[in-house]
Amino acid sequence: LAQLFRPLDMLGMVYREIRQGLIDMEAMFRLIDTPPEVTDAADAKPLVVLGGTVRFEHVDFRYDKDRPILHGIDLTVPAGHTLAVVGPSGAGKSTLARLLYRFYDPSEGRITIDGQDISAVSQATLRRSIGIVPQDTVLFNDTIGYNIGYGRDGSTQDEIVAAAKGAAIHDFIMGLPQGYDTPVGERGLKLSGGEKQRVAIARTLLKNPPILILDEATSALDSRTEADIQATLARVSARRTTIVVAHRLSTVVDADEIAVVEAGRVVERGTHARLLAKDGLYAEMWRRQQAERETALEAA
Numbered sequence: 001l002a003q004l005f006r007p008l009d010m011l012g013m014v015y016r017e018i019r020q021g022l023i024d025m026e027a028m029f030r031l032i033d034t035p036p037e038v039t040d041a042a043d044a045k046p047l048v049v050l051g052g053t054v055r056f057e058h059v060d061f062r063y064d065k066d067r068p069i070l071h072g073i074d075l076t077v078p079a080g081h082t083l084a085v086v087g088p089s090g091a092g093k094s095t096l097a098r099l100l101y102r103f104y105d106p107s108e109g110r111i112t113i114d115g116q117d118i119s120a121v122s123q124a125t126l127r128r129s130i131g132i133v134p135q136d137t138v139l140f141n142d143t144i145g146y147n148i149g150y151g152r153d154g155s156t157q158d159e160i161v162a163a164a165k166g167a168a169i170h171d172f173i174m175g176l177p178q179g180y181d182t183p184v185g186e187r188g189l190k191l192s193g194g195e196k197q198r199v200a201i202a203r204t205l206l207k208n209p210p211i212l213i214l215d216e217a218t219s220a221l222d223s224r225t226e227a228d229i230q231a232t233l234a235r236v237s238a239r240r241t242t243i244v245v246a247h248r249l250s251t252v253v254d255a256d257e258i259a260v261v262e263a264g265r266v267v268e269r270g271t272h273a274r275l276l277a278k279d280g281l282y283a284e285m286w287r288r289q290q291a292e293r294e295t296a297l298e299a300a
């Protein structure tokens with residue numbers, strides 16, 4: 001009987017390998033997924049980042065021609081400042097981030113970095129200048145060290161360790177059976193949501209970009225992990241121009257400016273205190289989340 005099952009076992013293993021291979025390929029394609037319409041201009045110049053001021057100037061955008069998503073977006077993030085983008089689900093927050101990374105070009109208007117239209121510079125220099133900490137980090141079936149080093153080609157072990165320390169994941173890694181050589185991903189150690197985010201932060205530290213996009217996870221981490229991650233992100237975003245796509249208002253209180261997006265338009269802008277005083281959509285969202293938080297605390 002064992003002889004009968006061994007080939008089946010083998011087949012299962014091969015199948016899993018192939019499936020895993022495909023998943024990795026998908027992950028790769030998601031990462032490098034650039035729609036064909038986004039191409040370098042023939043005379044594309046390298047992006048020269050001085051301070052890293054980001055501007056959206058009258059930006060309209062639609063994925064499909066008959067469904068406009070963003071309308072007349074005007075936003076400025078001064079060099080080194082943090083802009084938090086909040087608003088209801090589907091409002092267009094992540095789309096703003098995708099446009100800045102130039103996954104798509106605006107239908108109208110333009111986006112500039114230090115005065116240079118991002119559609120006129122080479123994509124390679126644009127993407128080198130922007131770090132993304134995504135909602136969900138893709139881990140390769142490789143060691144945790146490799147997964148961090150992926151942030152920048154040719155990084156040394158010392159640099160990987162320094163980045164892990166900056167992302168507050170070094171101690172966790174040192175506690176693993178094989179340290180930095182511990183396999184992670186589907187075929188290795190499964191990391192928690194918070195640990196995966198730290199890997200993404202470490203990758204970003206290695207890349208050391210002047211501009212940062214943080215796409216906050218929708219799925220809630222437990223509140224202590226969340227507070228720890230927030231503290232780490234605050235350190236990483238200091239002195240960098242940062243755009244945070246935020247789902248929880250607790251994370252935006254300290255932003256230099258908050259833009260409230262609703263149905264593809266910026267409907268309110270200001271600091272947390274000013275927006276609360278304004279008693280509009282932001283104040284309403286804030287009250288609702290506070291109430292949800294209290295209910296959750298009472299239930300716990």
Ligand code: ATP
Nearest residue numbers: 063064069087088089090091092093094095096247
């Ligand atoms: P959430 O808070 O739920 O993440 P969001 O504010 O980030 O939402 P976006 O992801 O920017 O919203 O999406 C804005 C709108 O664009 C939504 O109606 C969505 O369905 C649509 N959309 C997003 N991606 C695409 C795409 N690739 N093709 C077509 N429509 C899309």
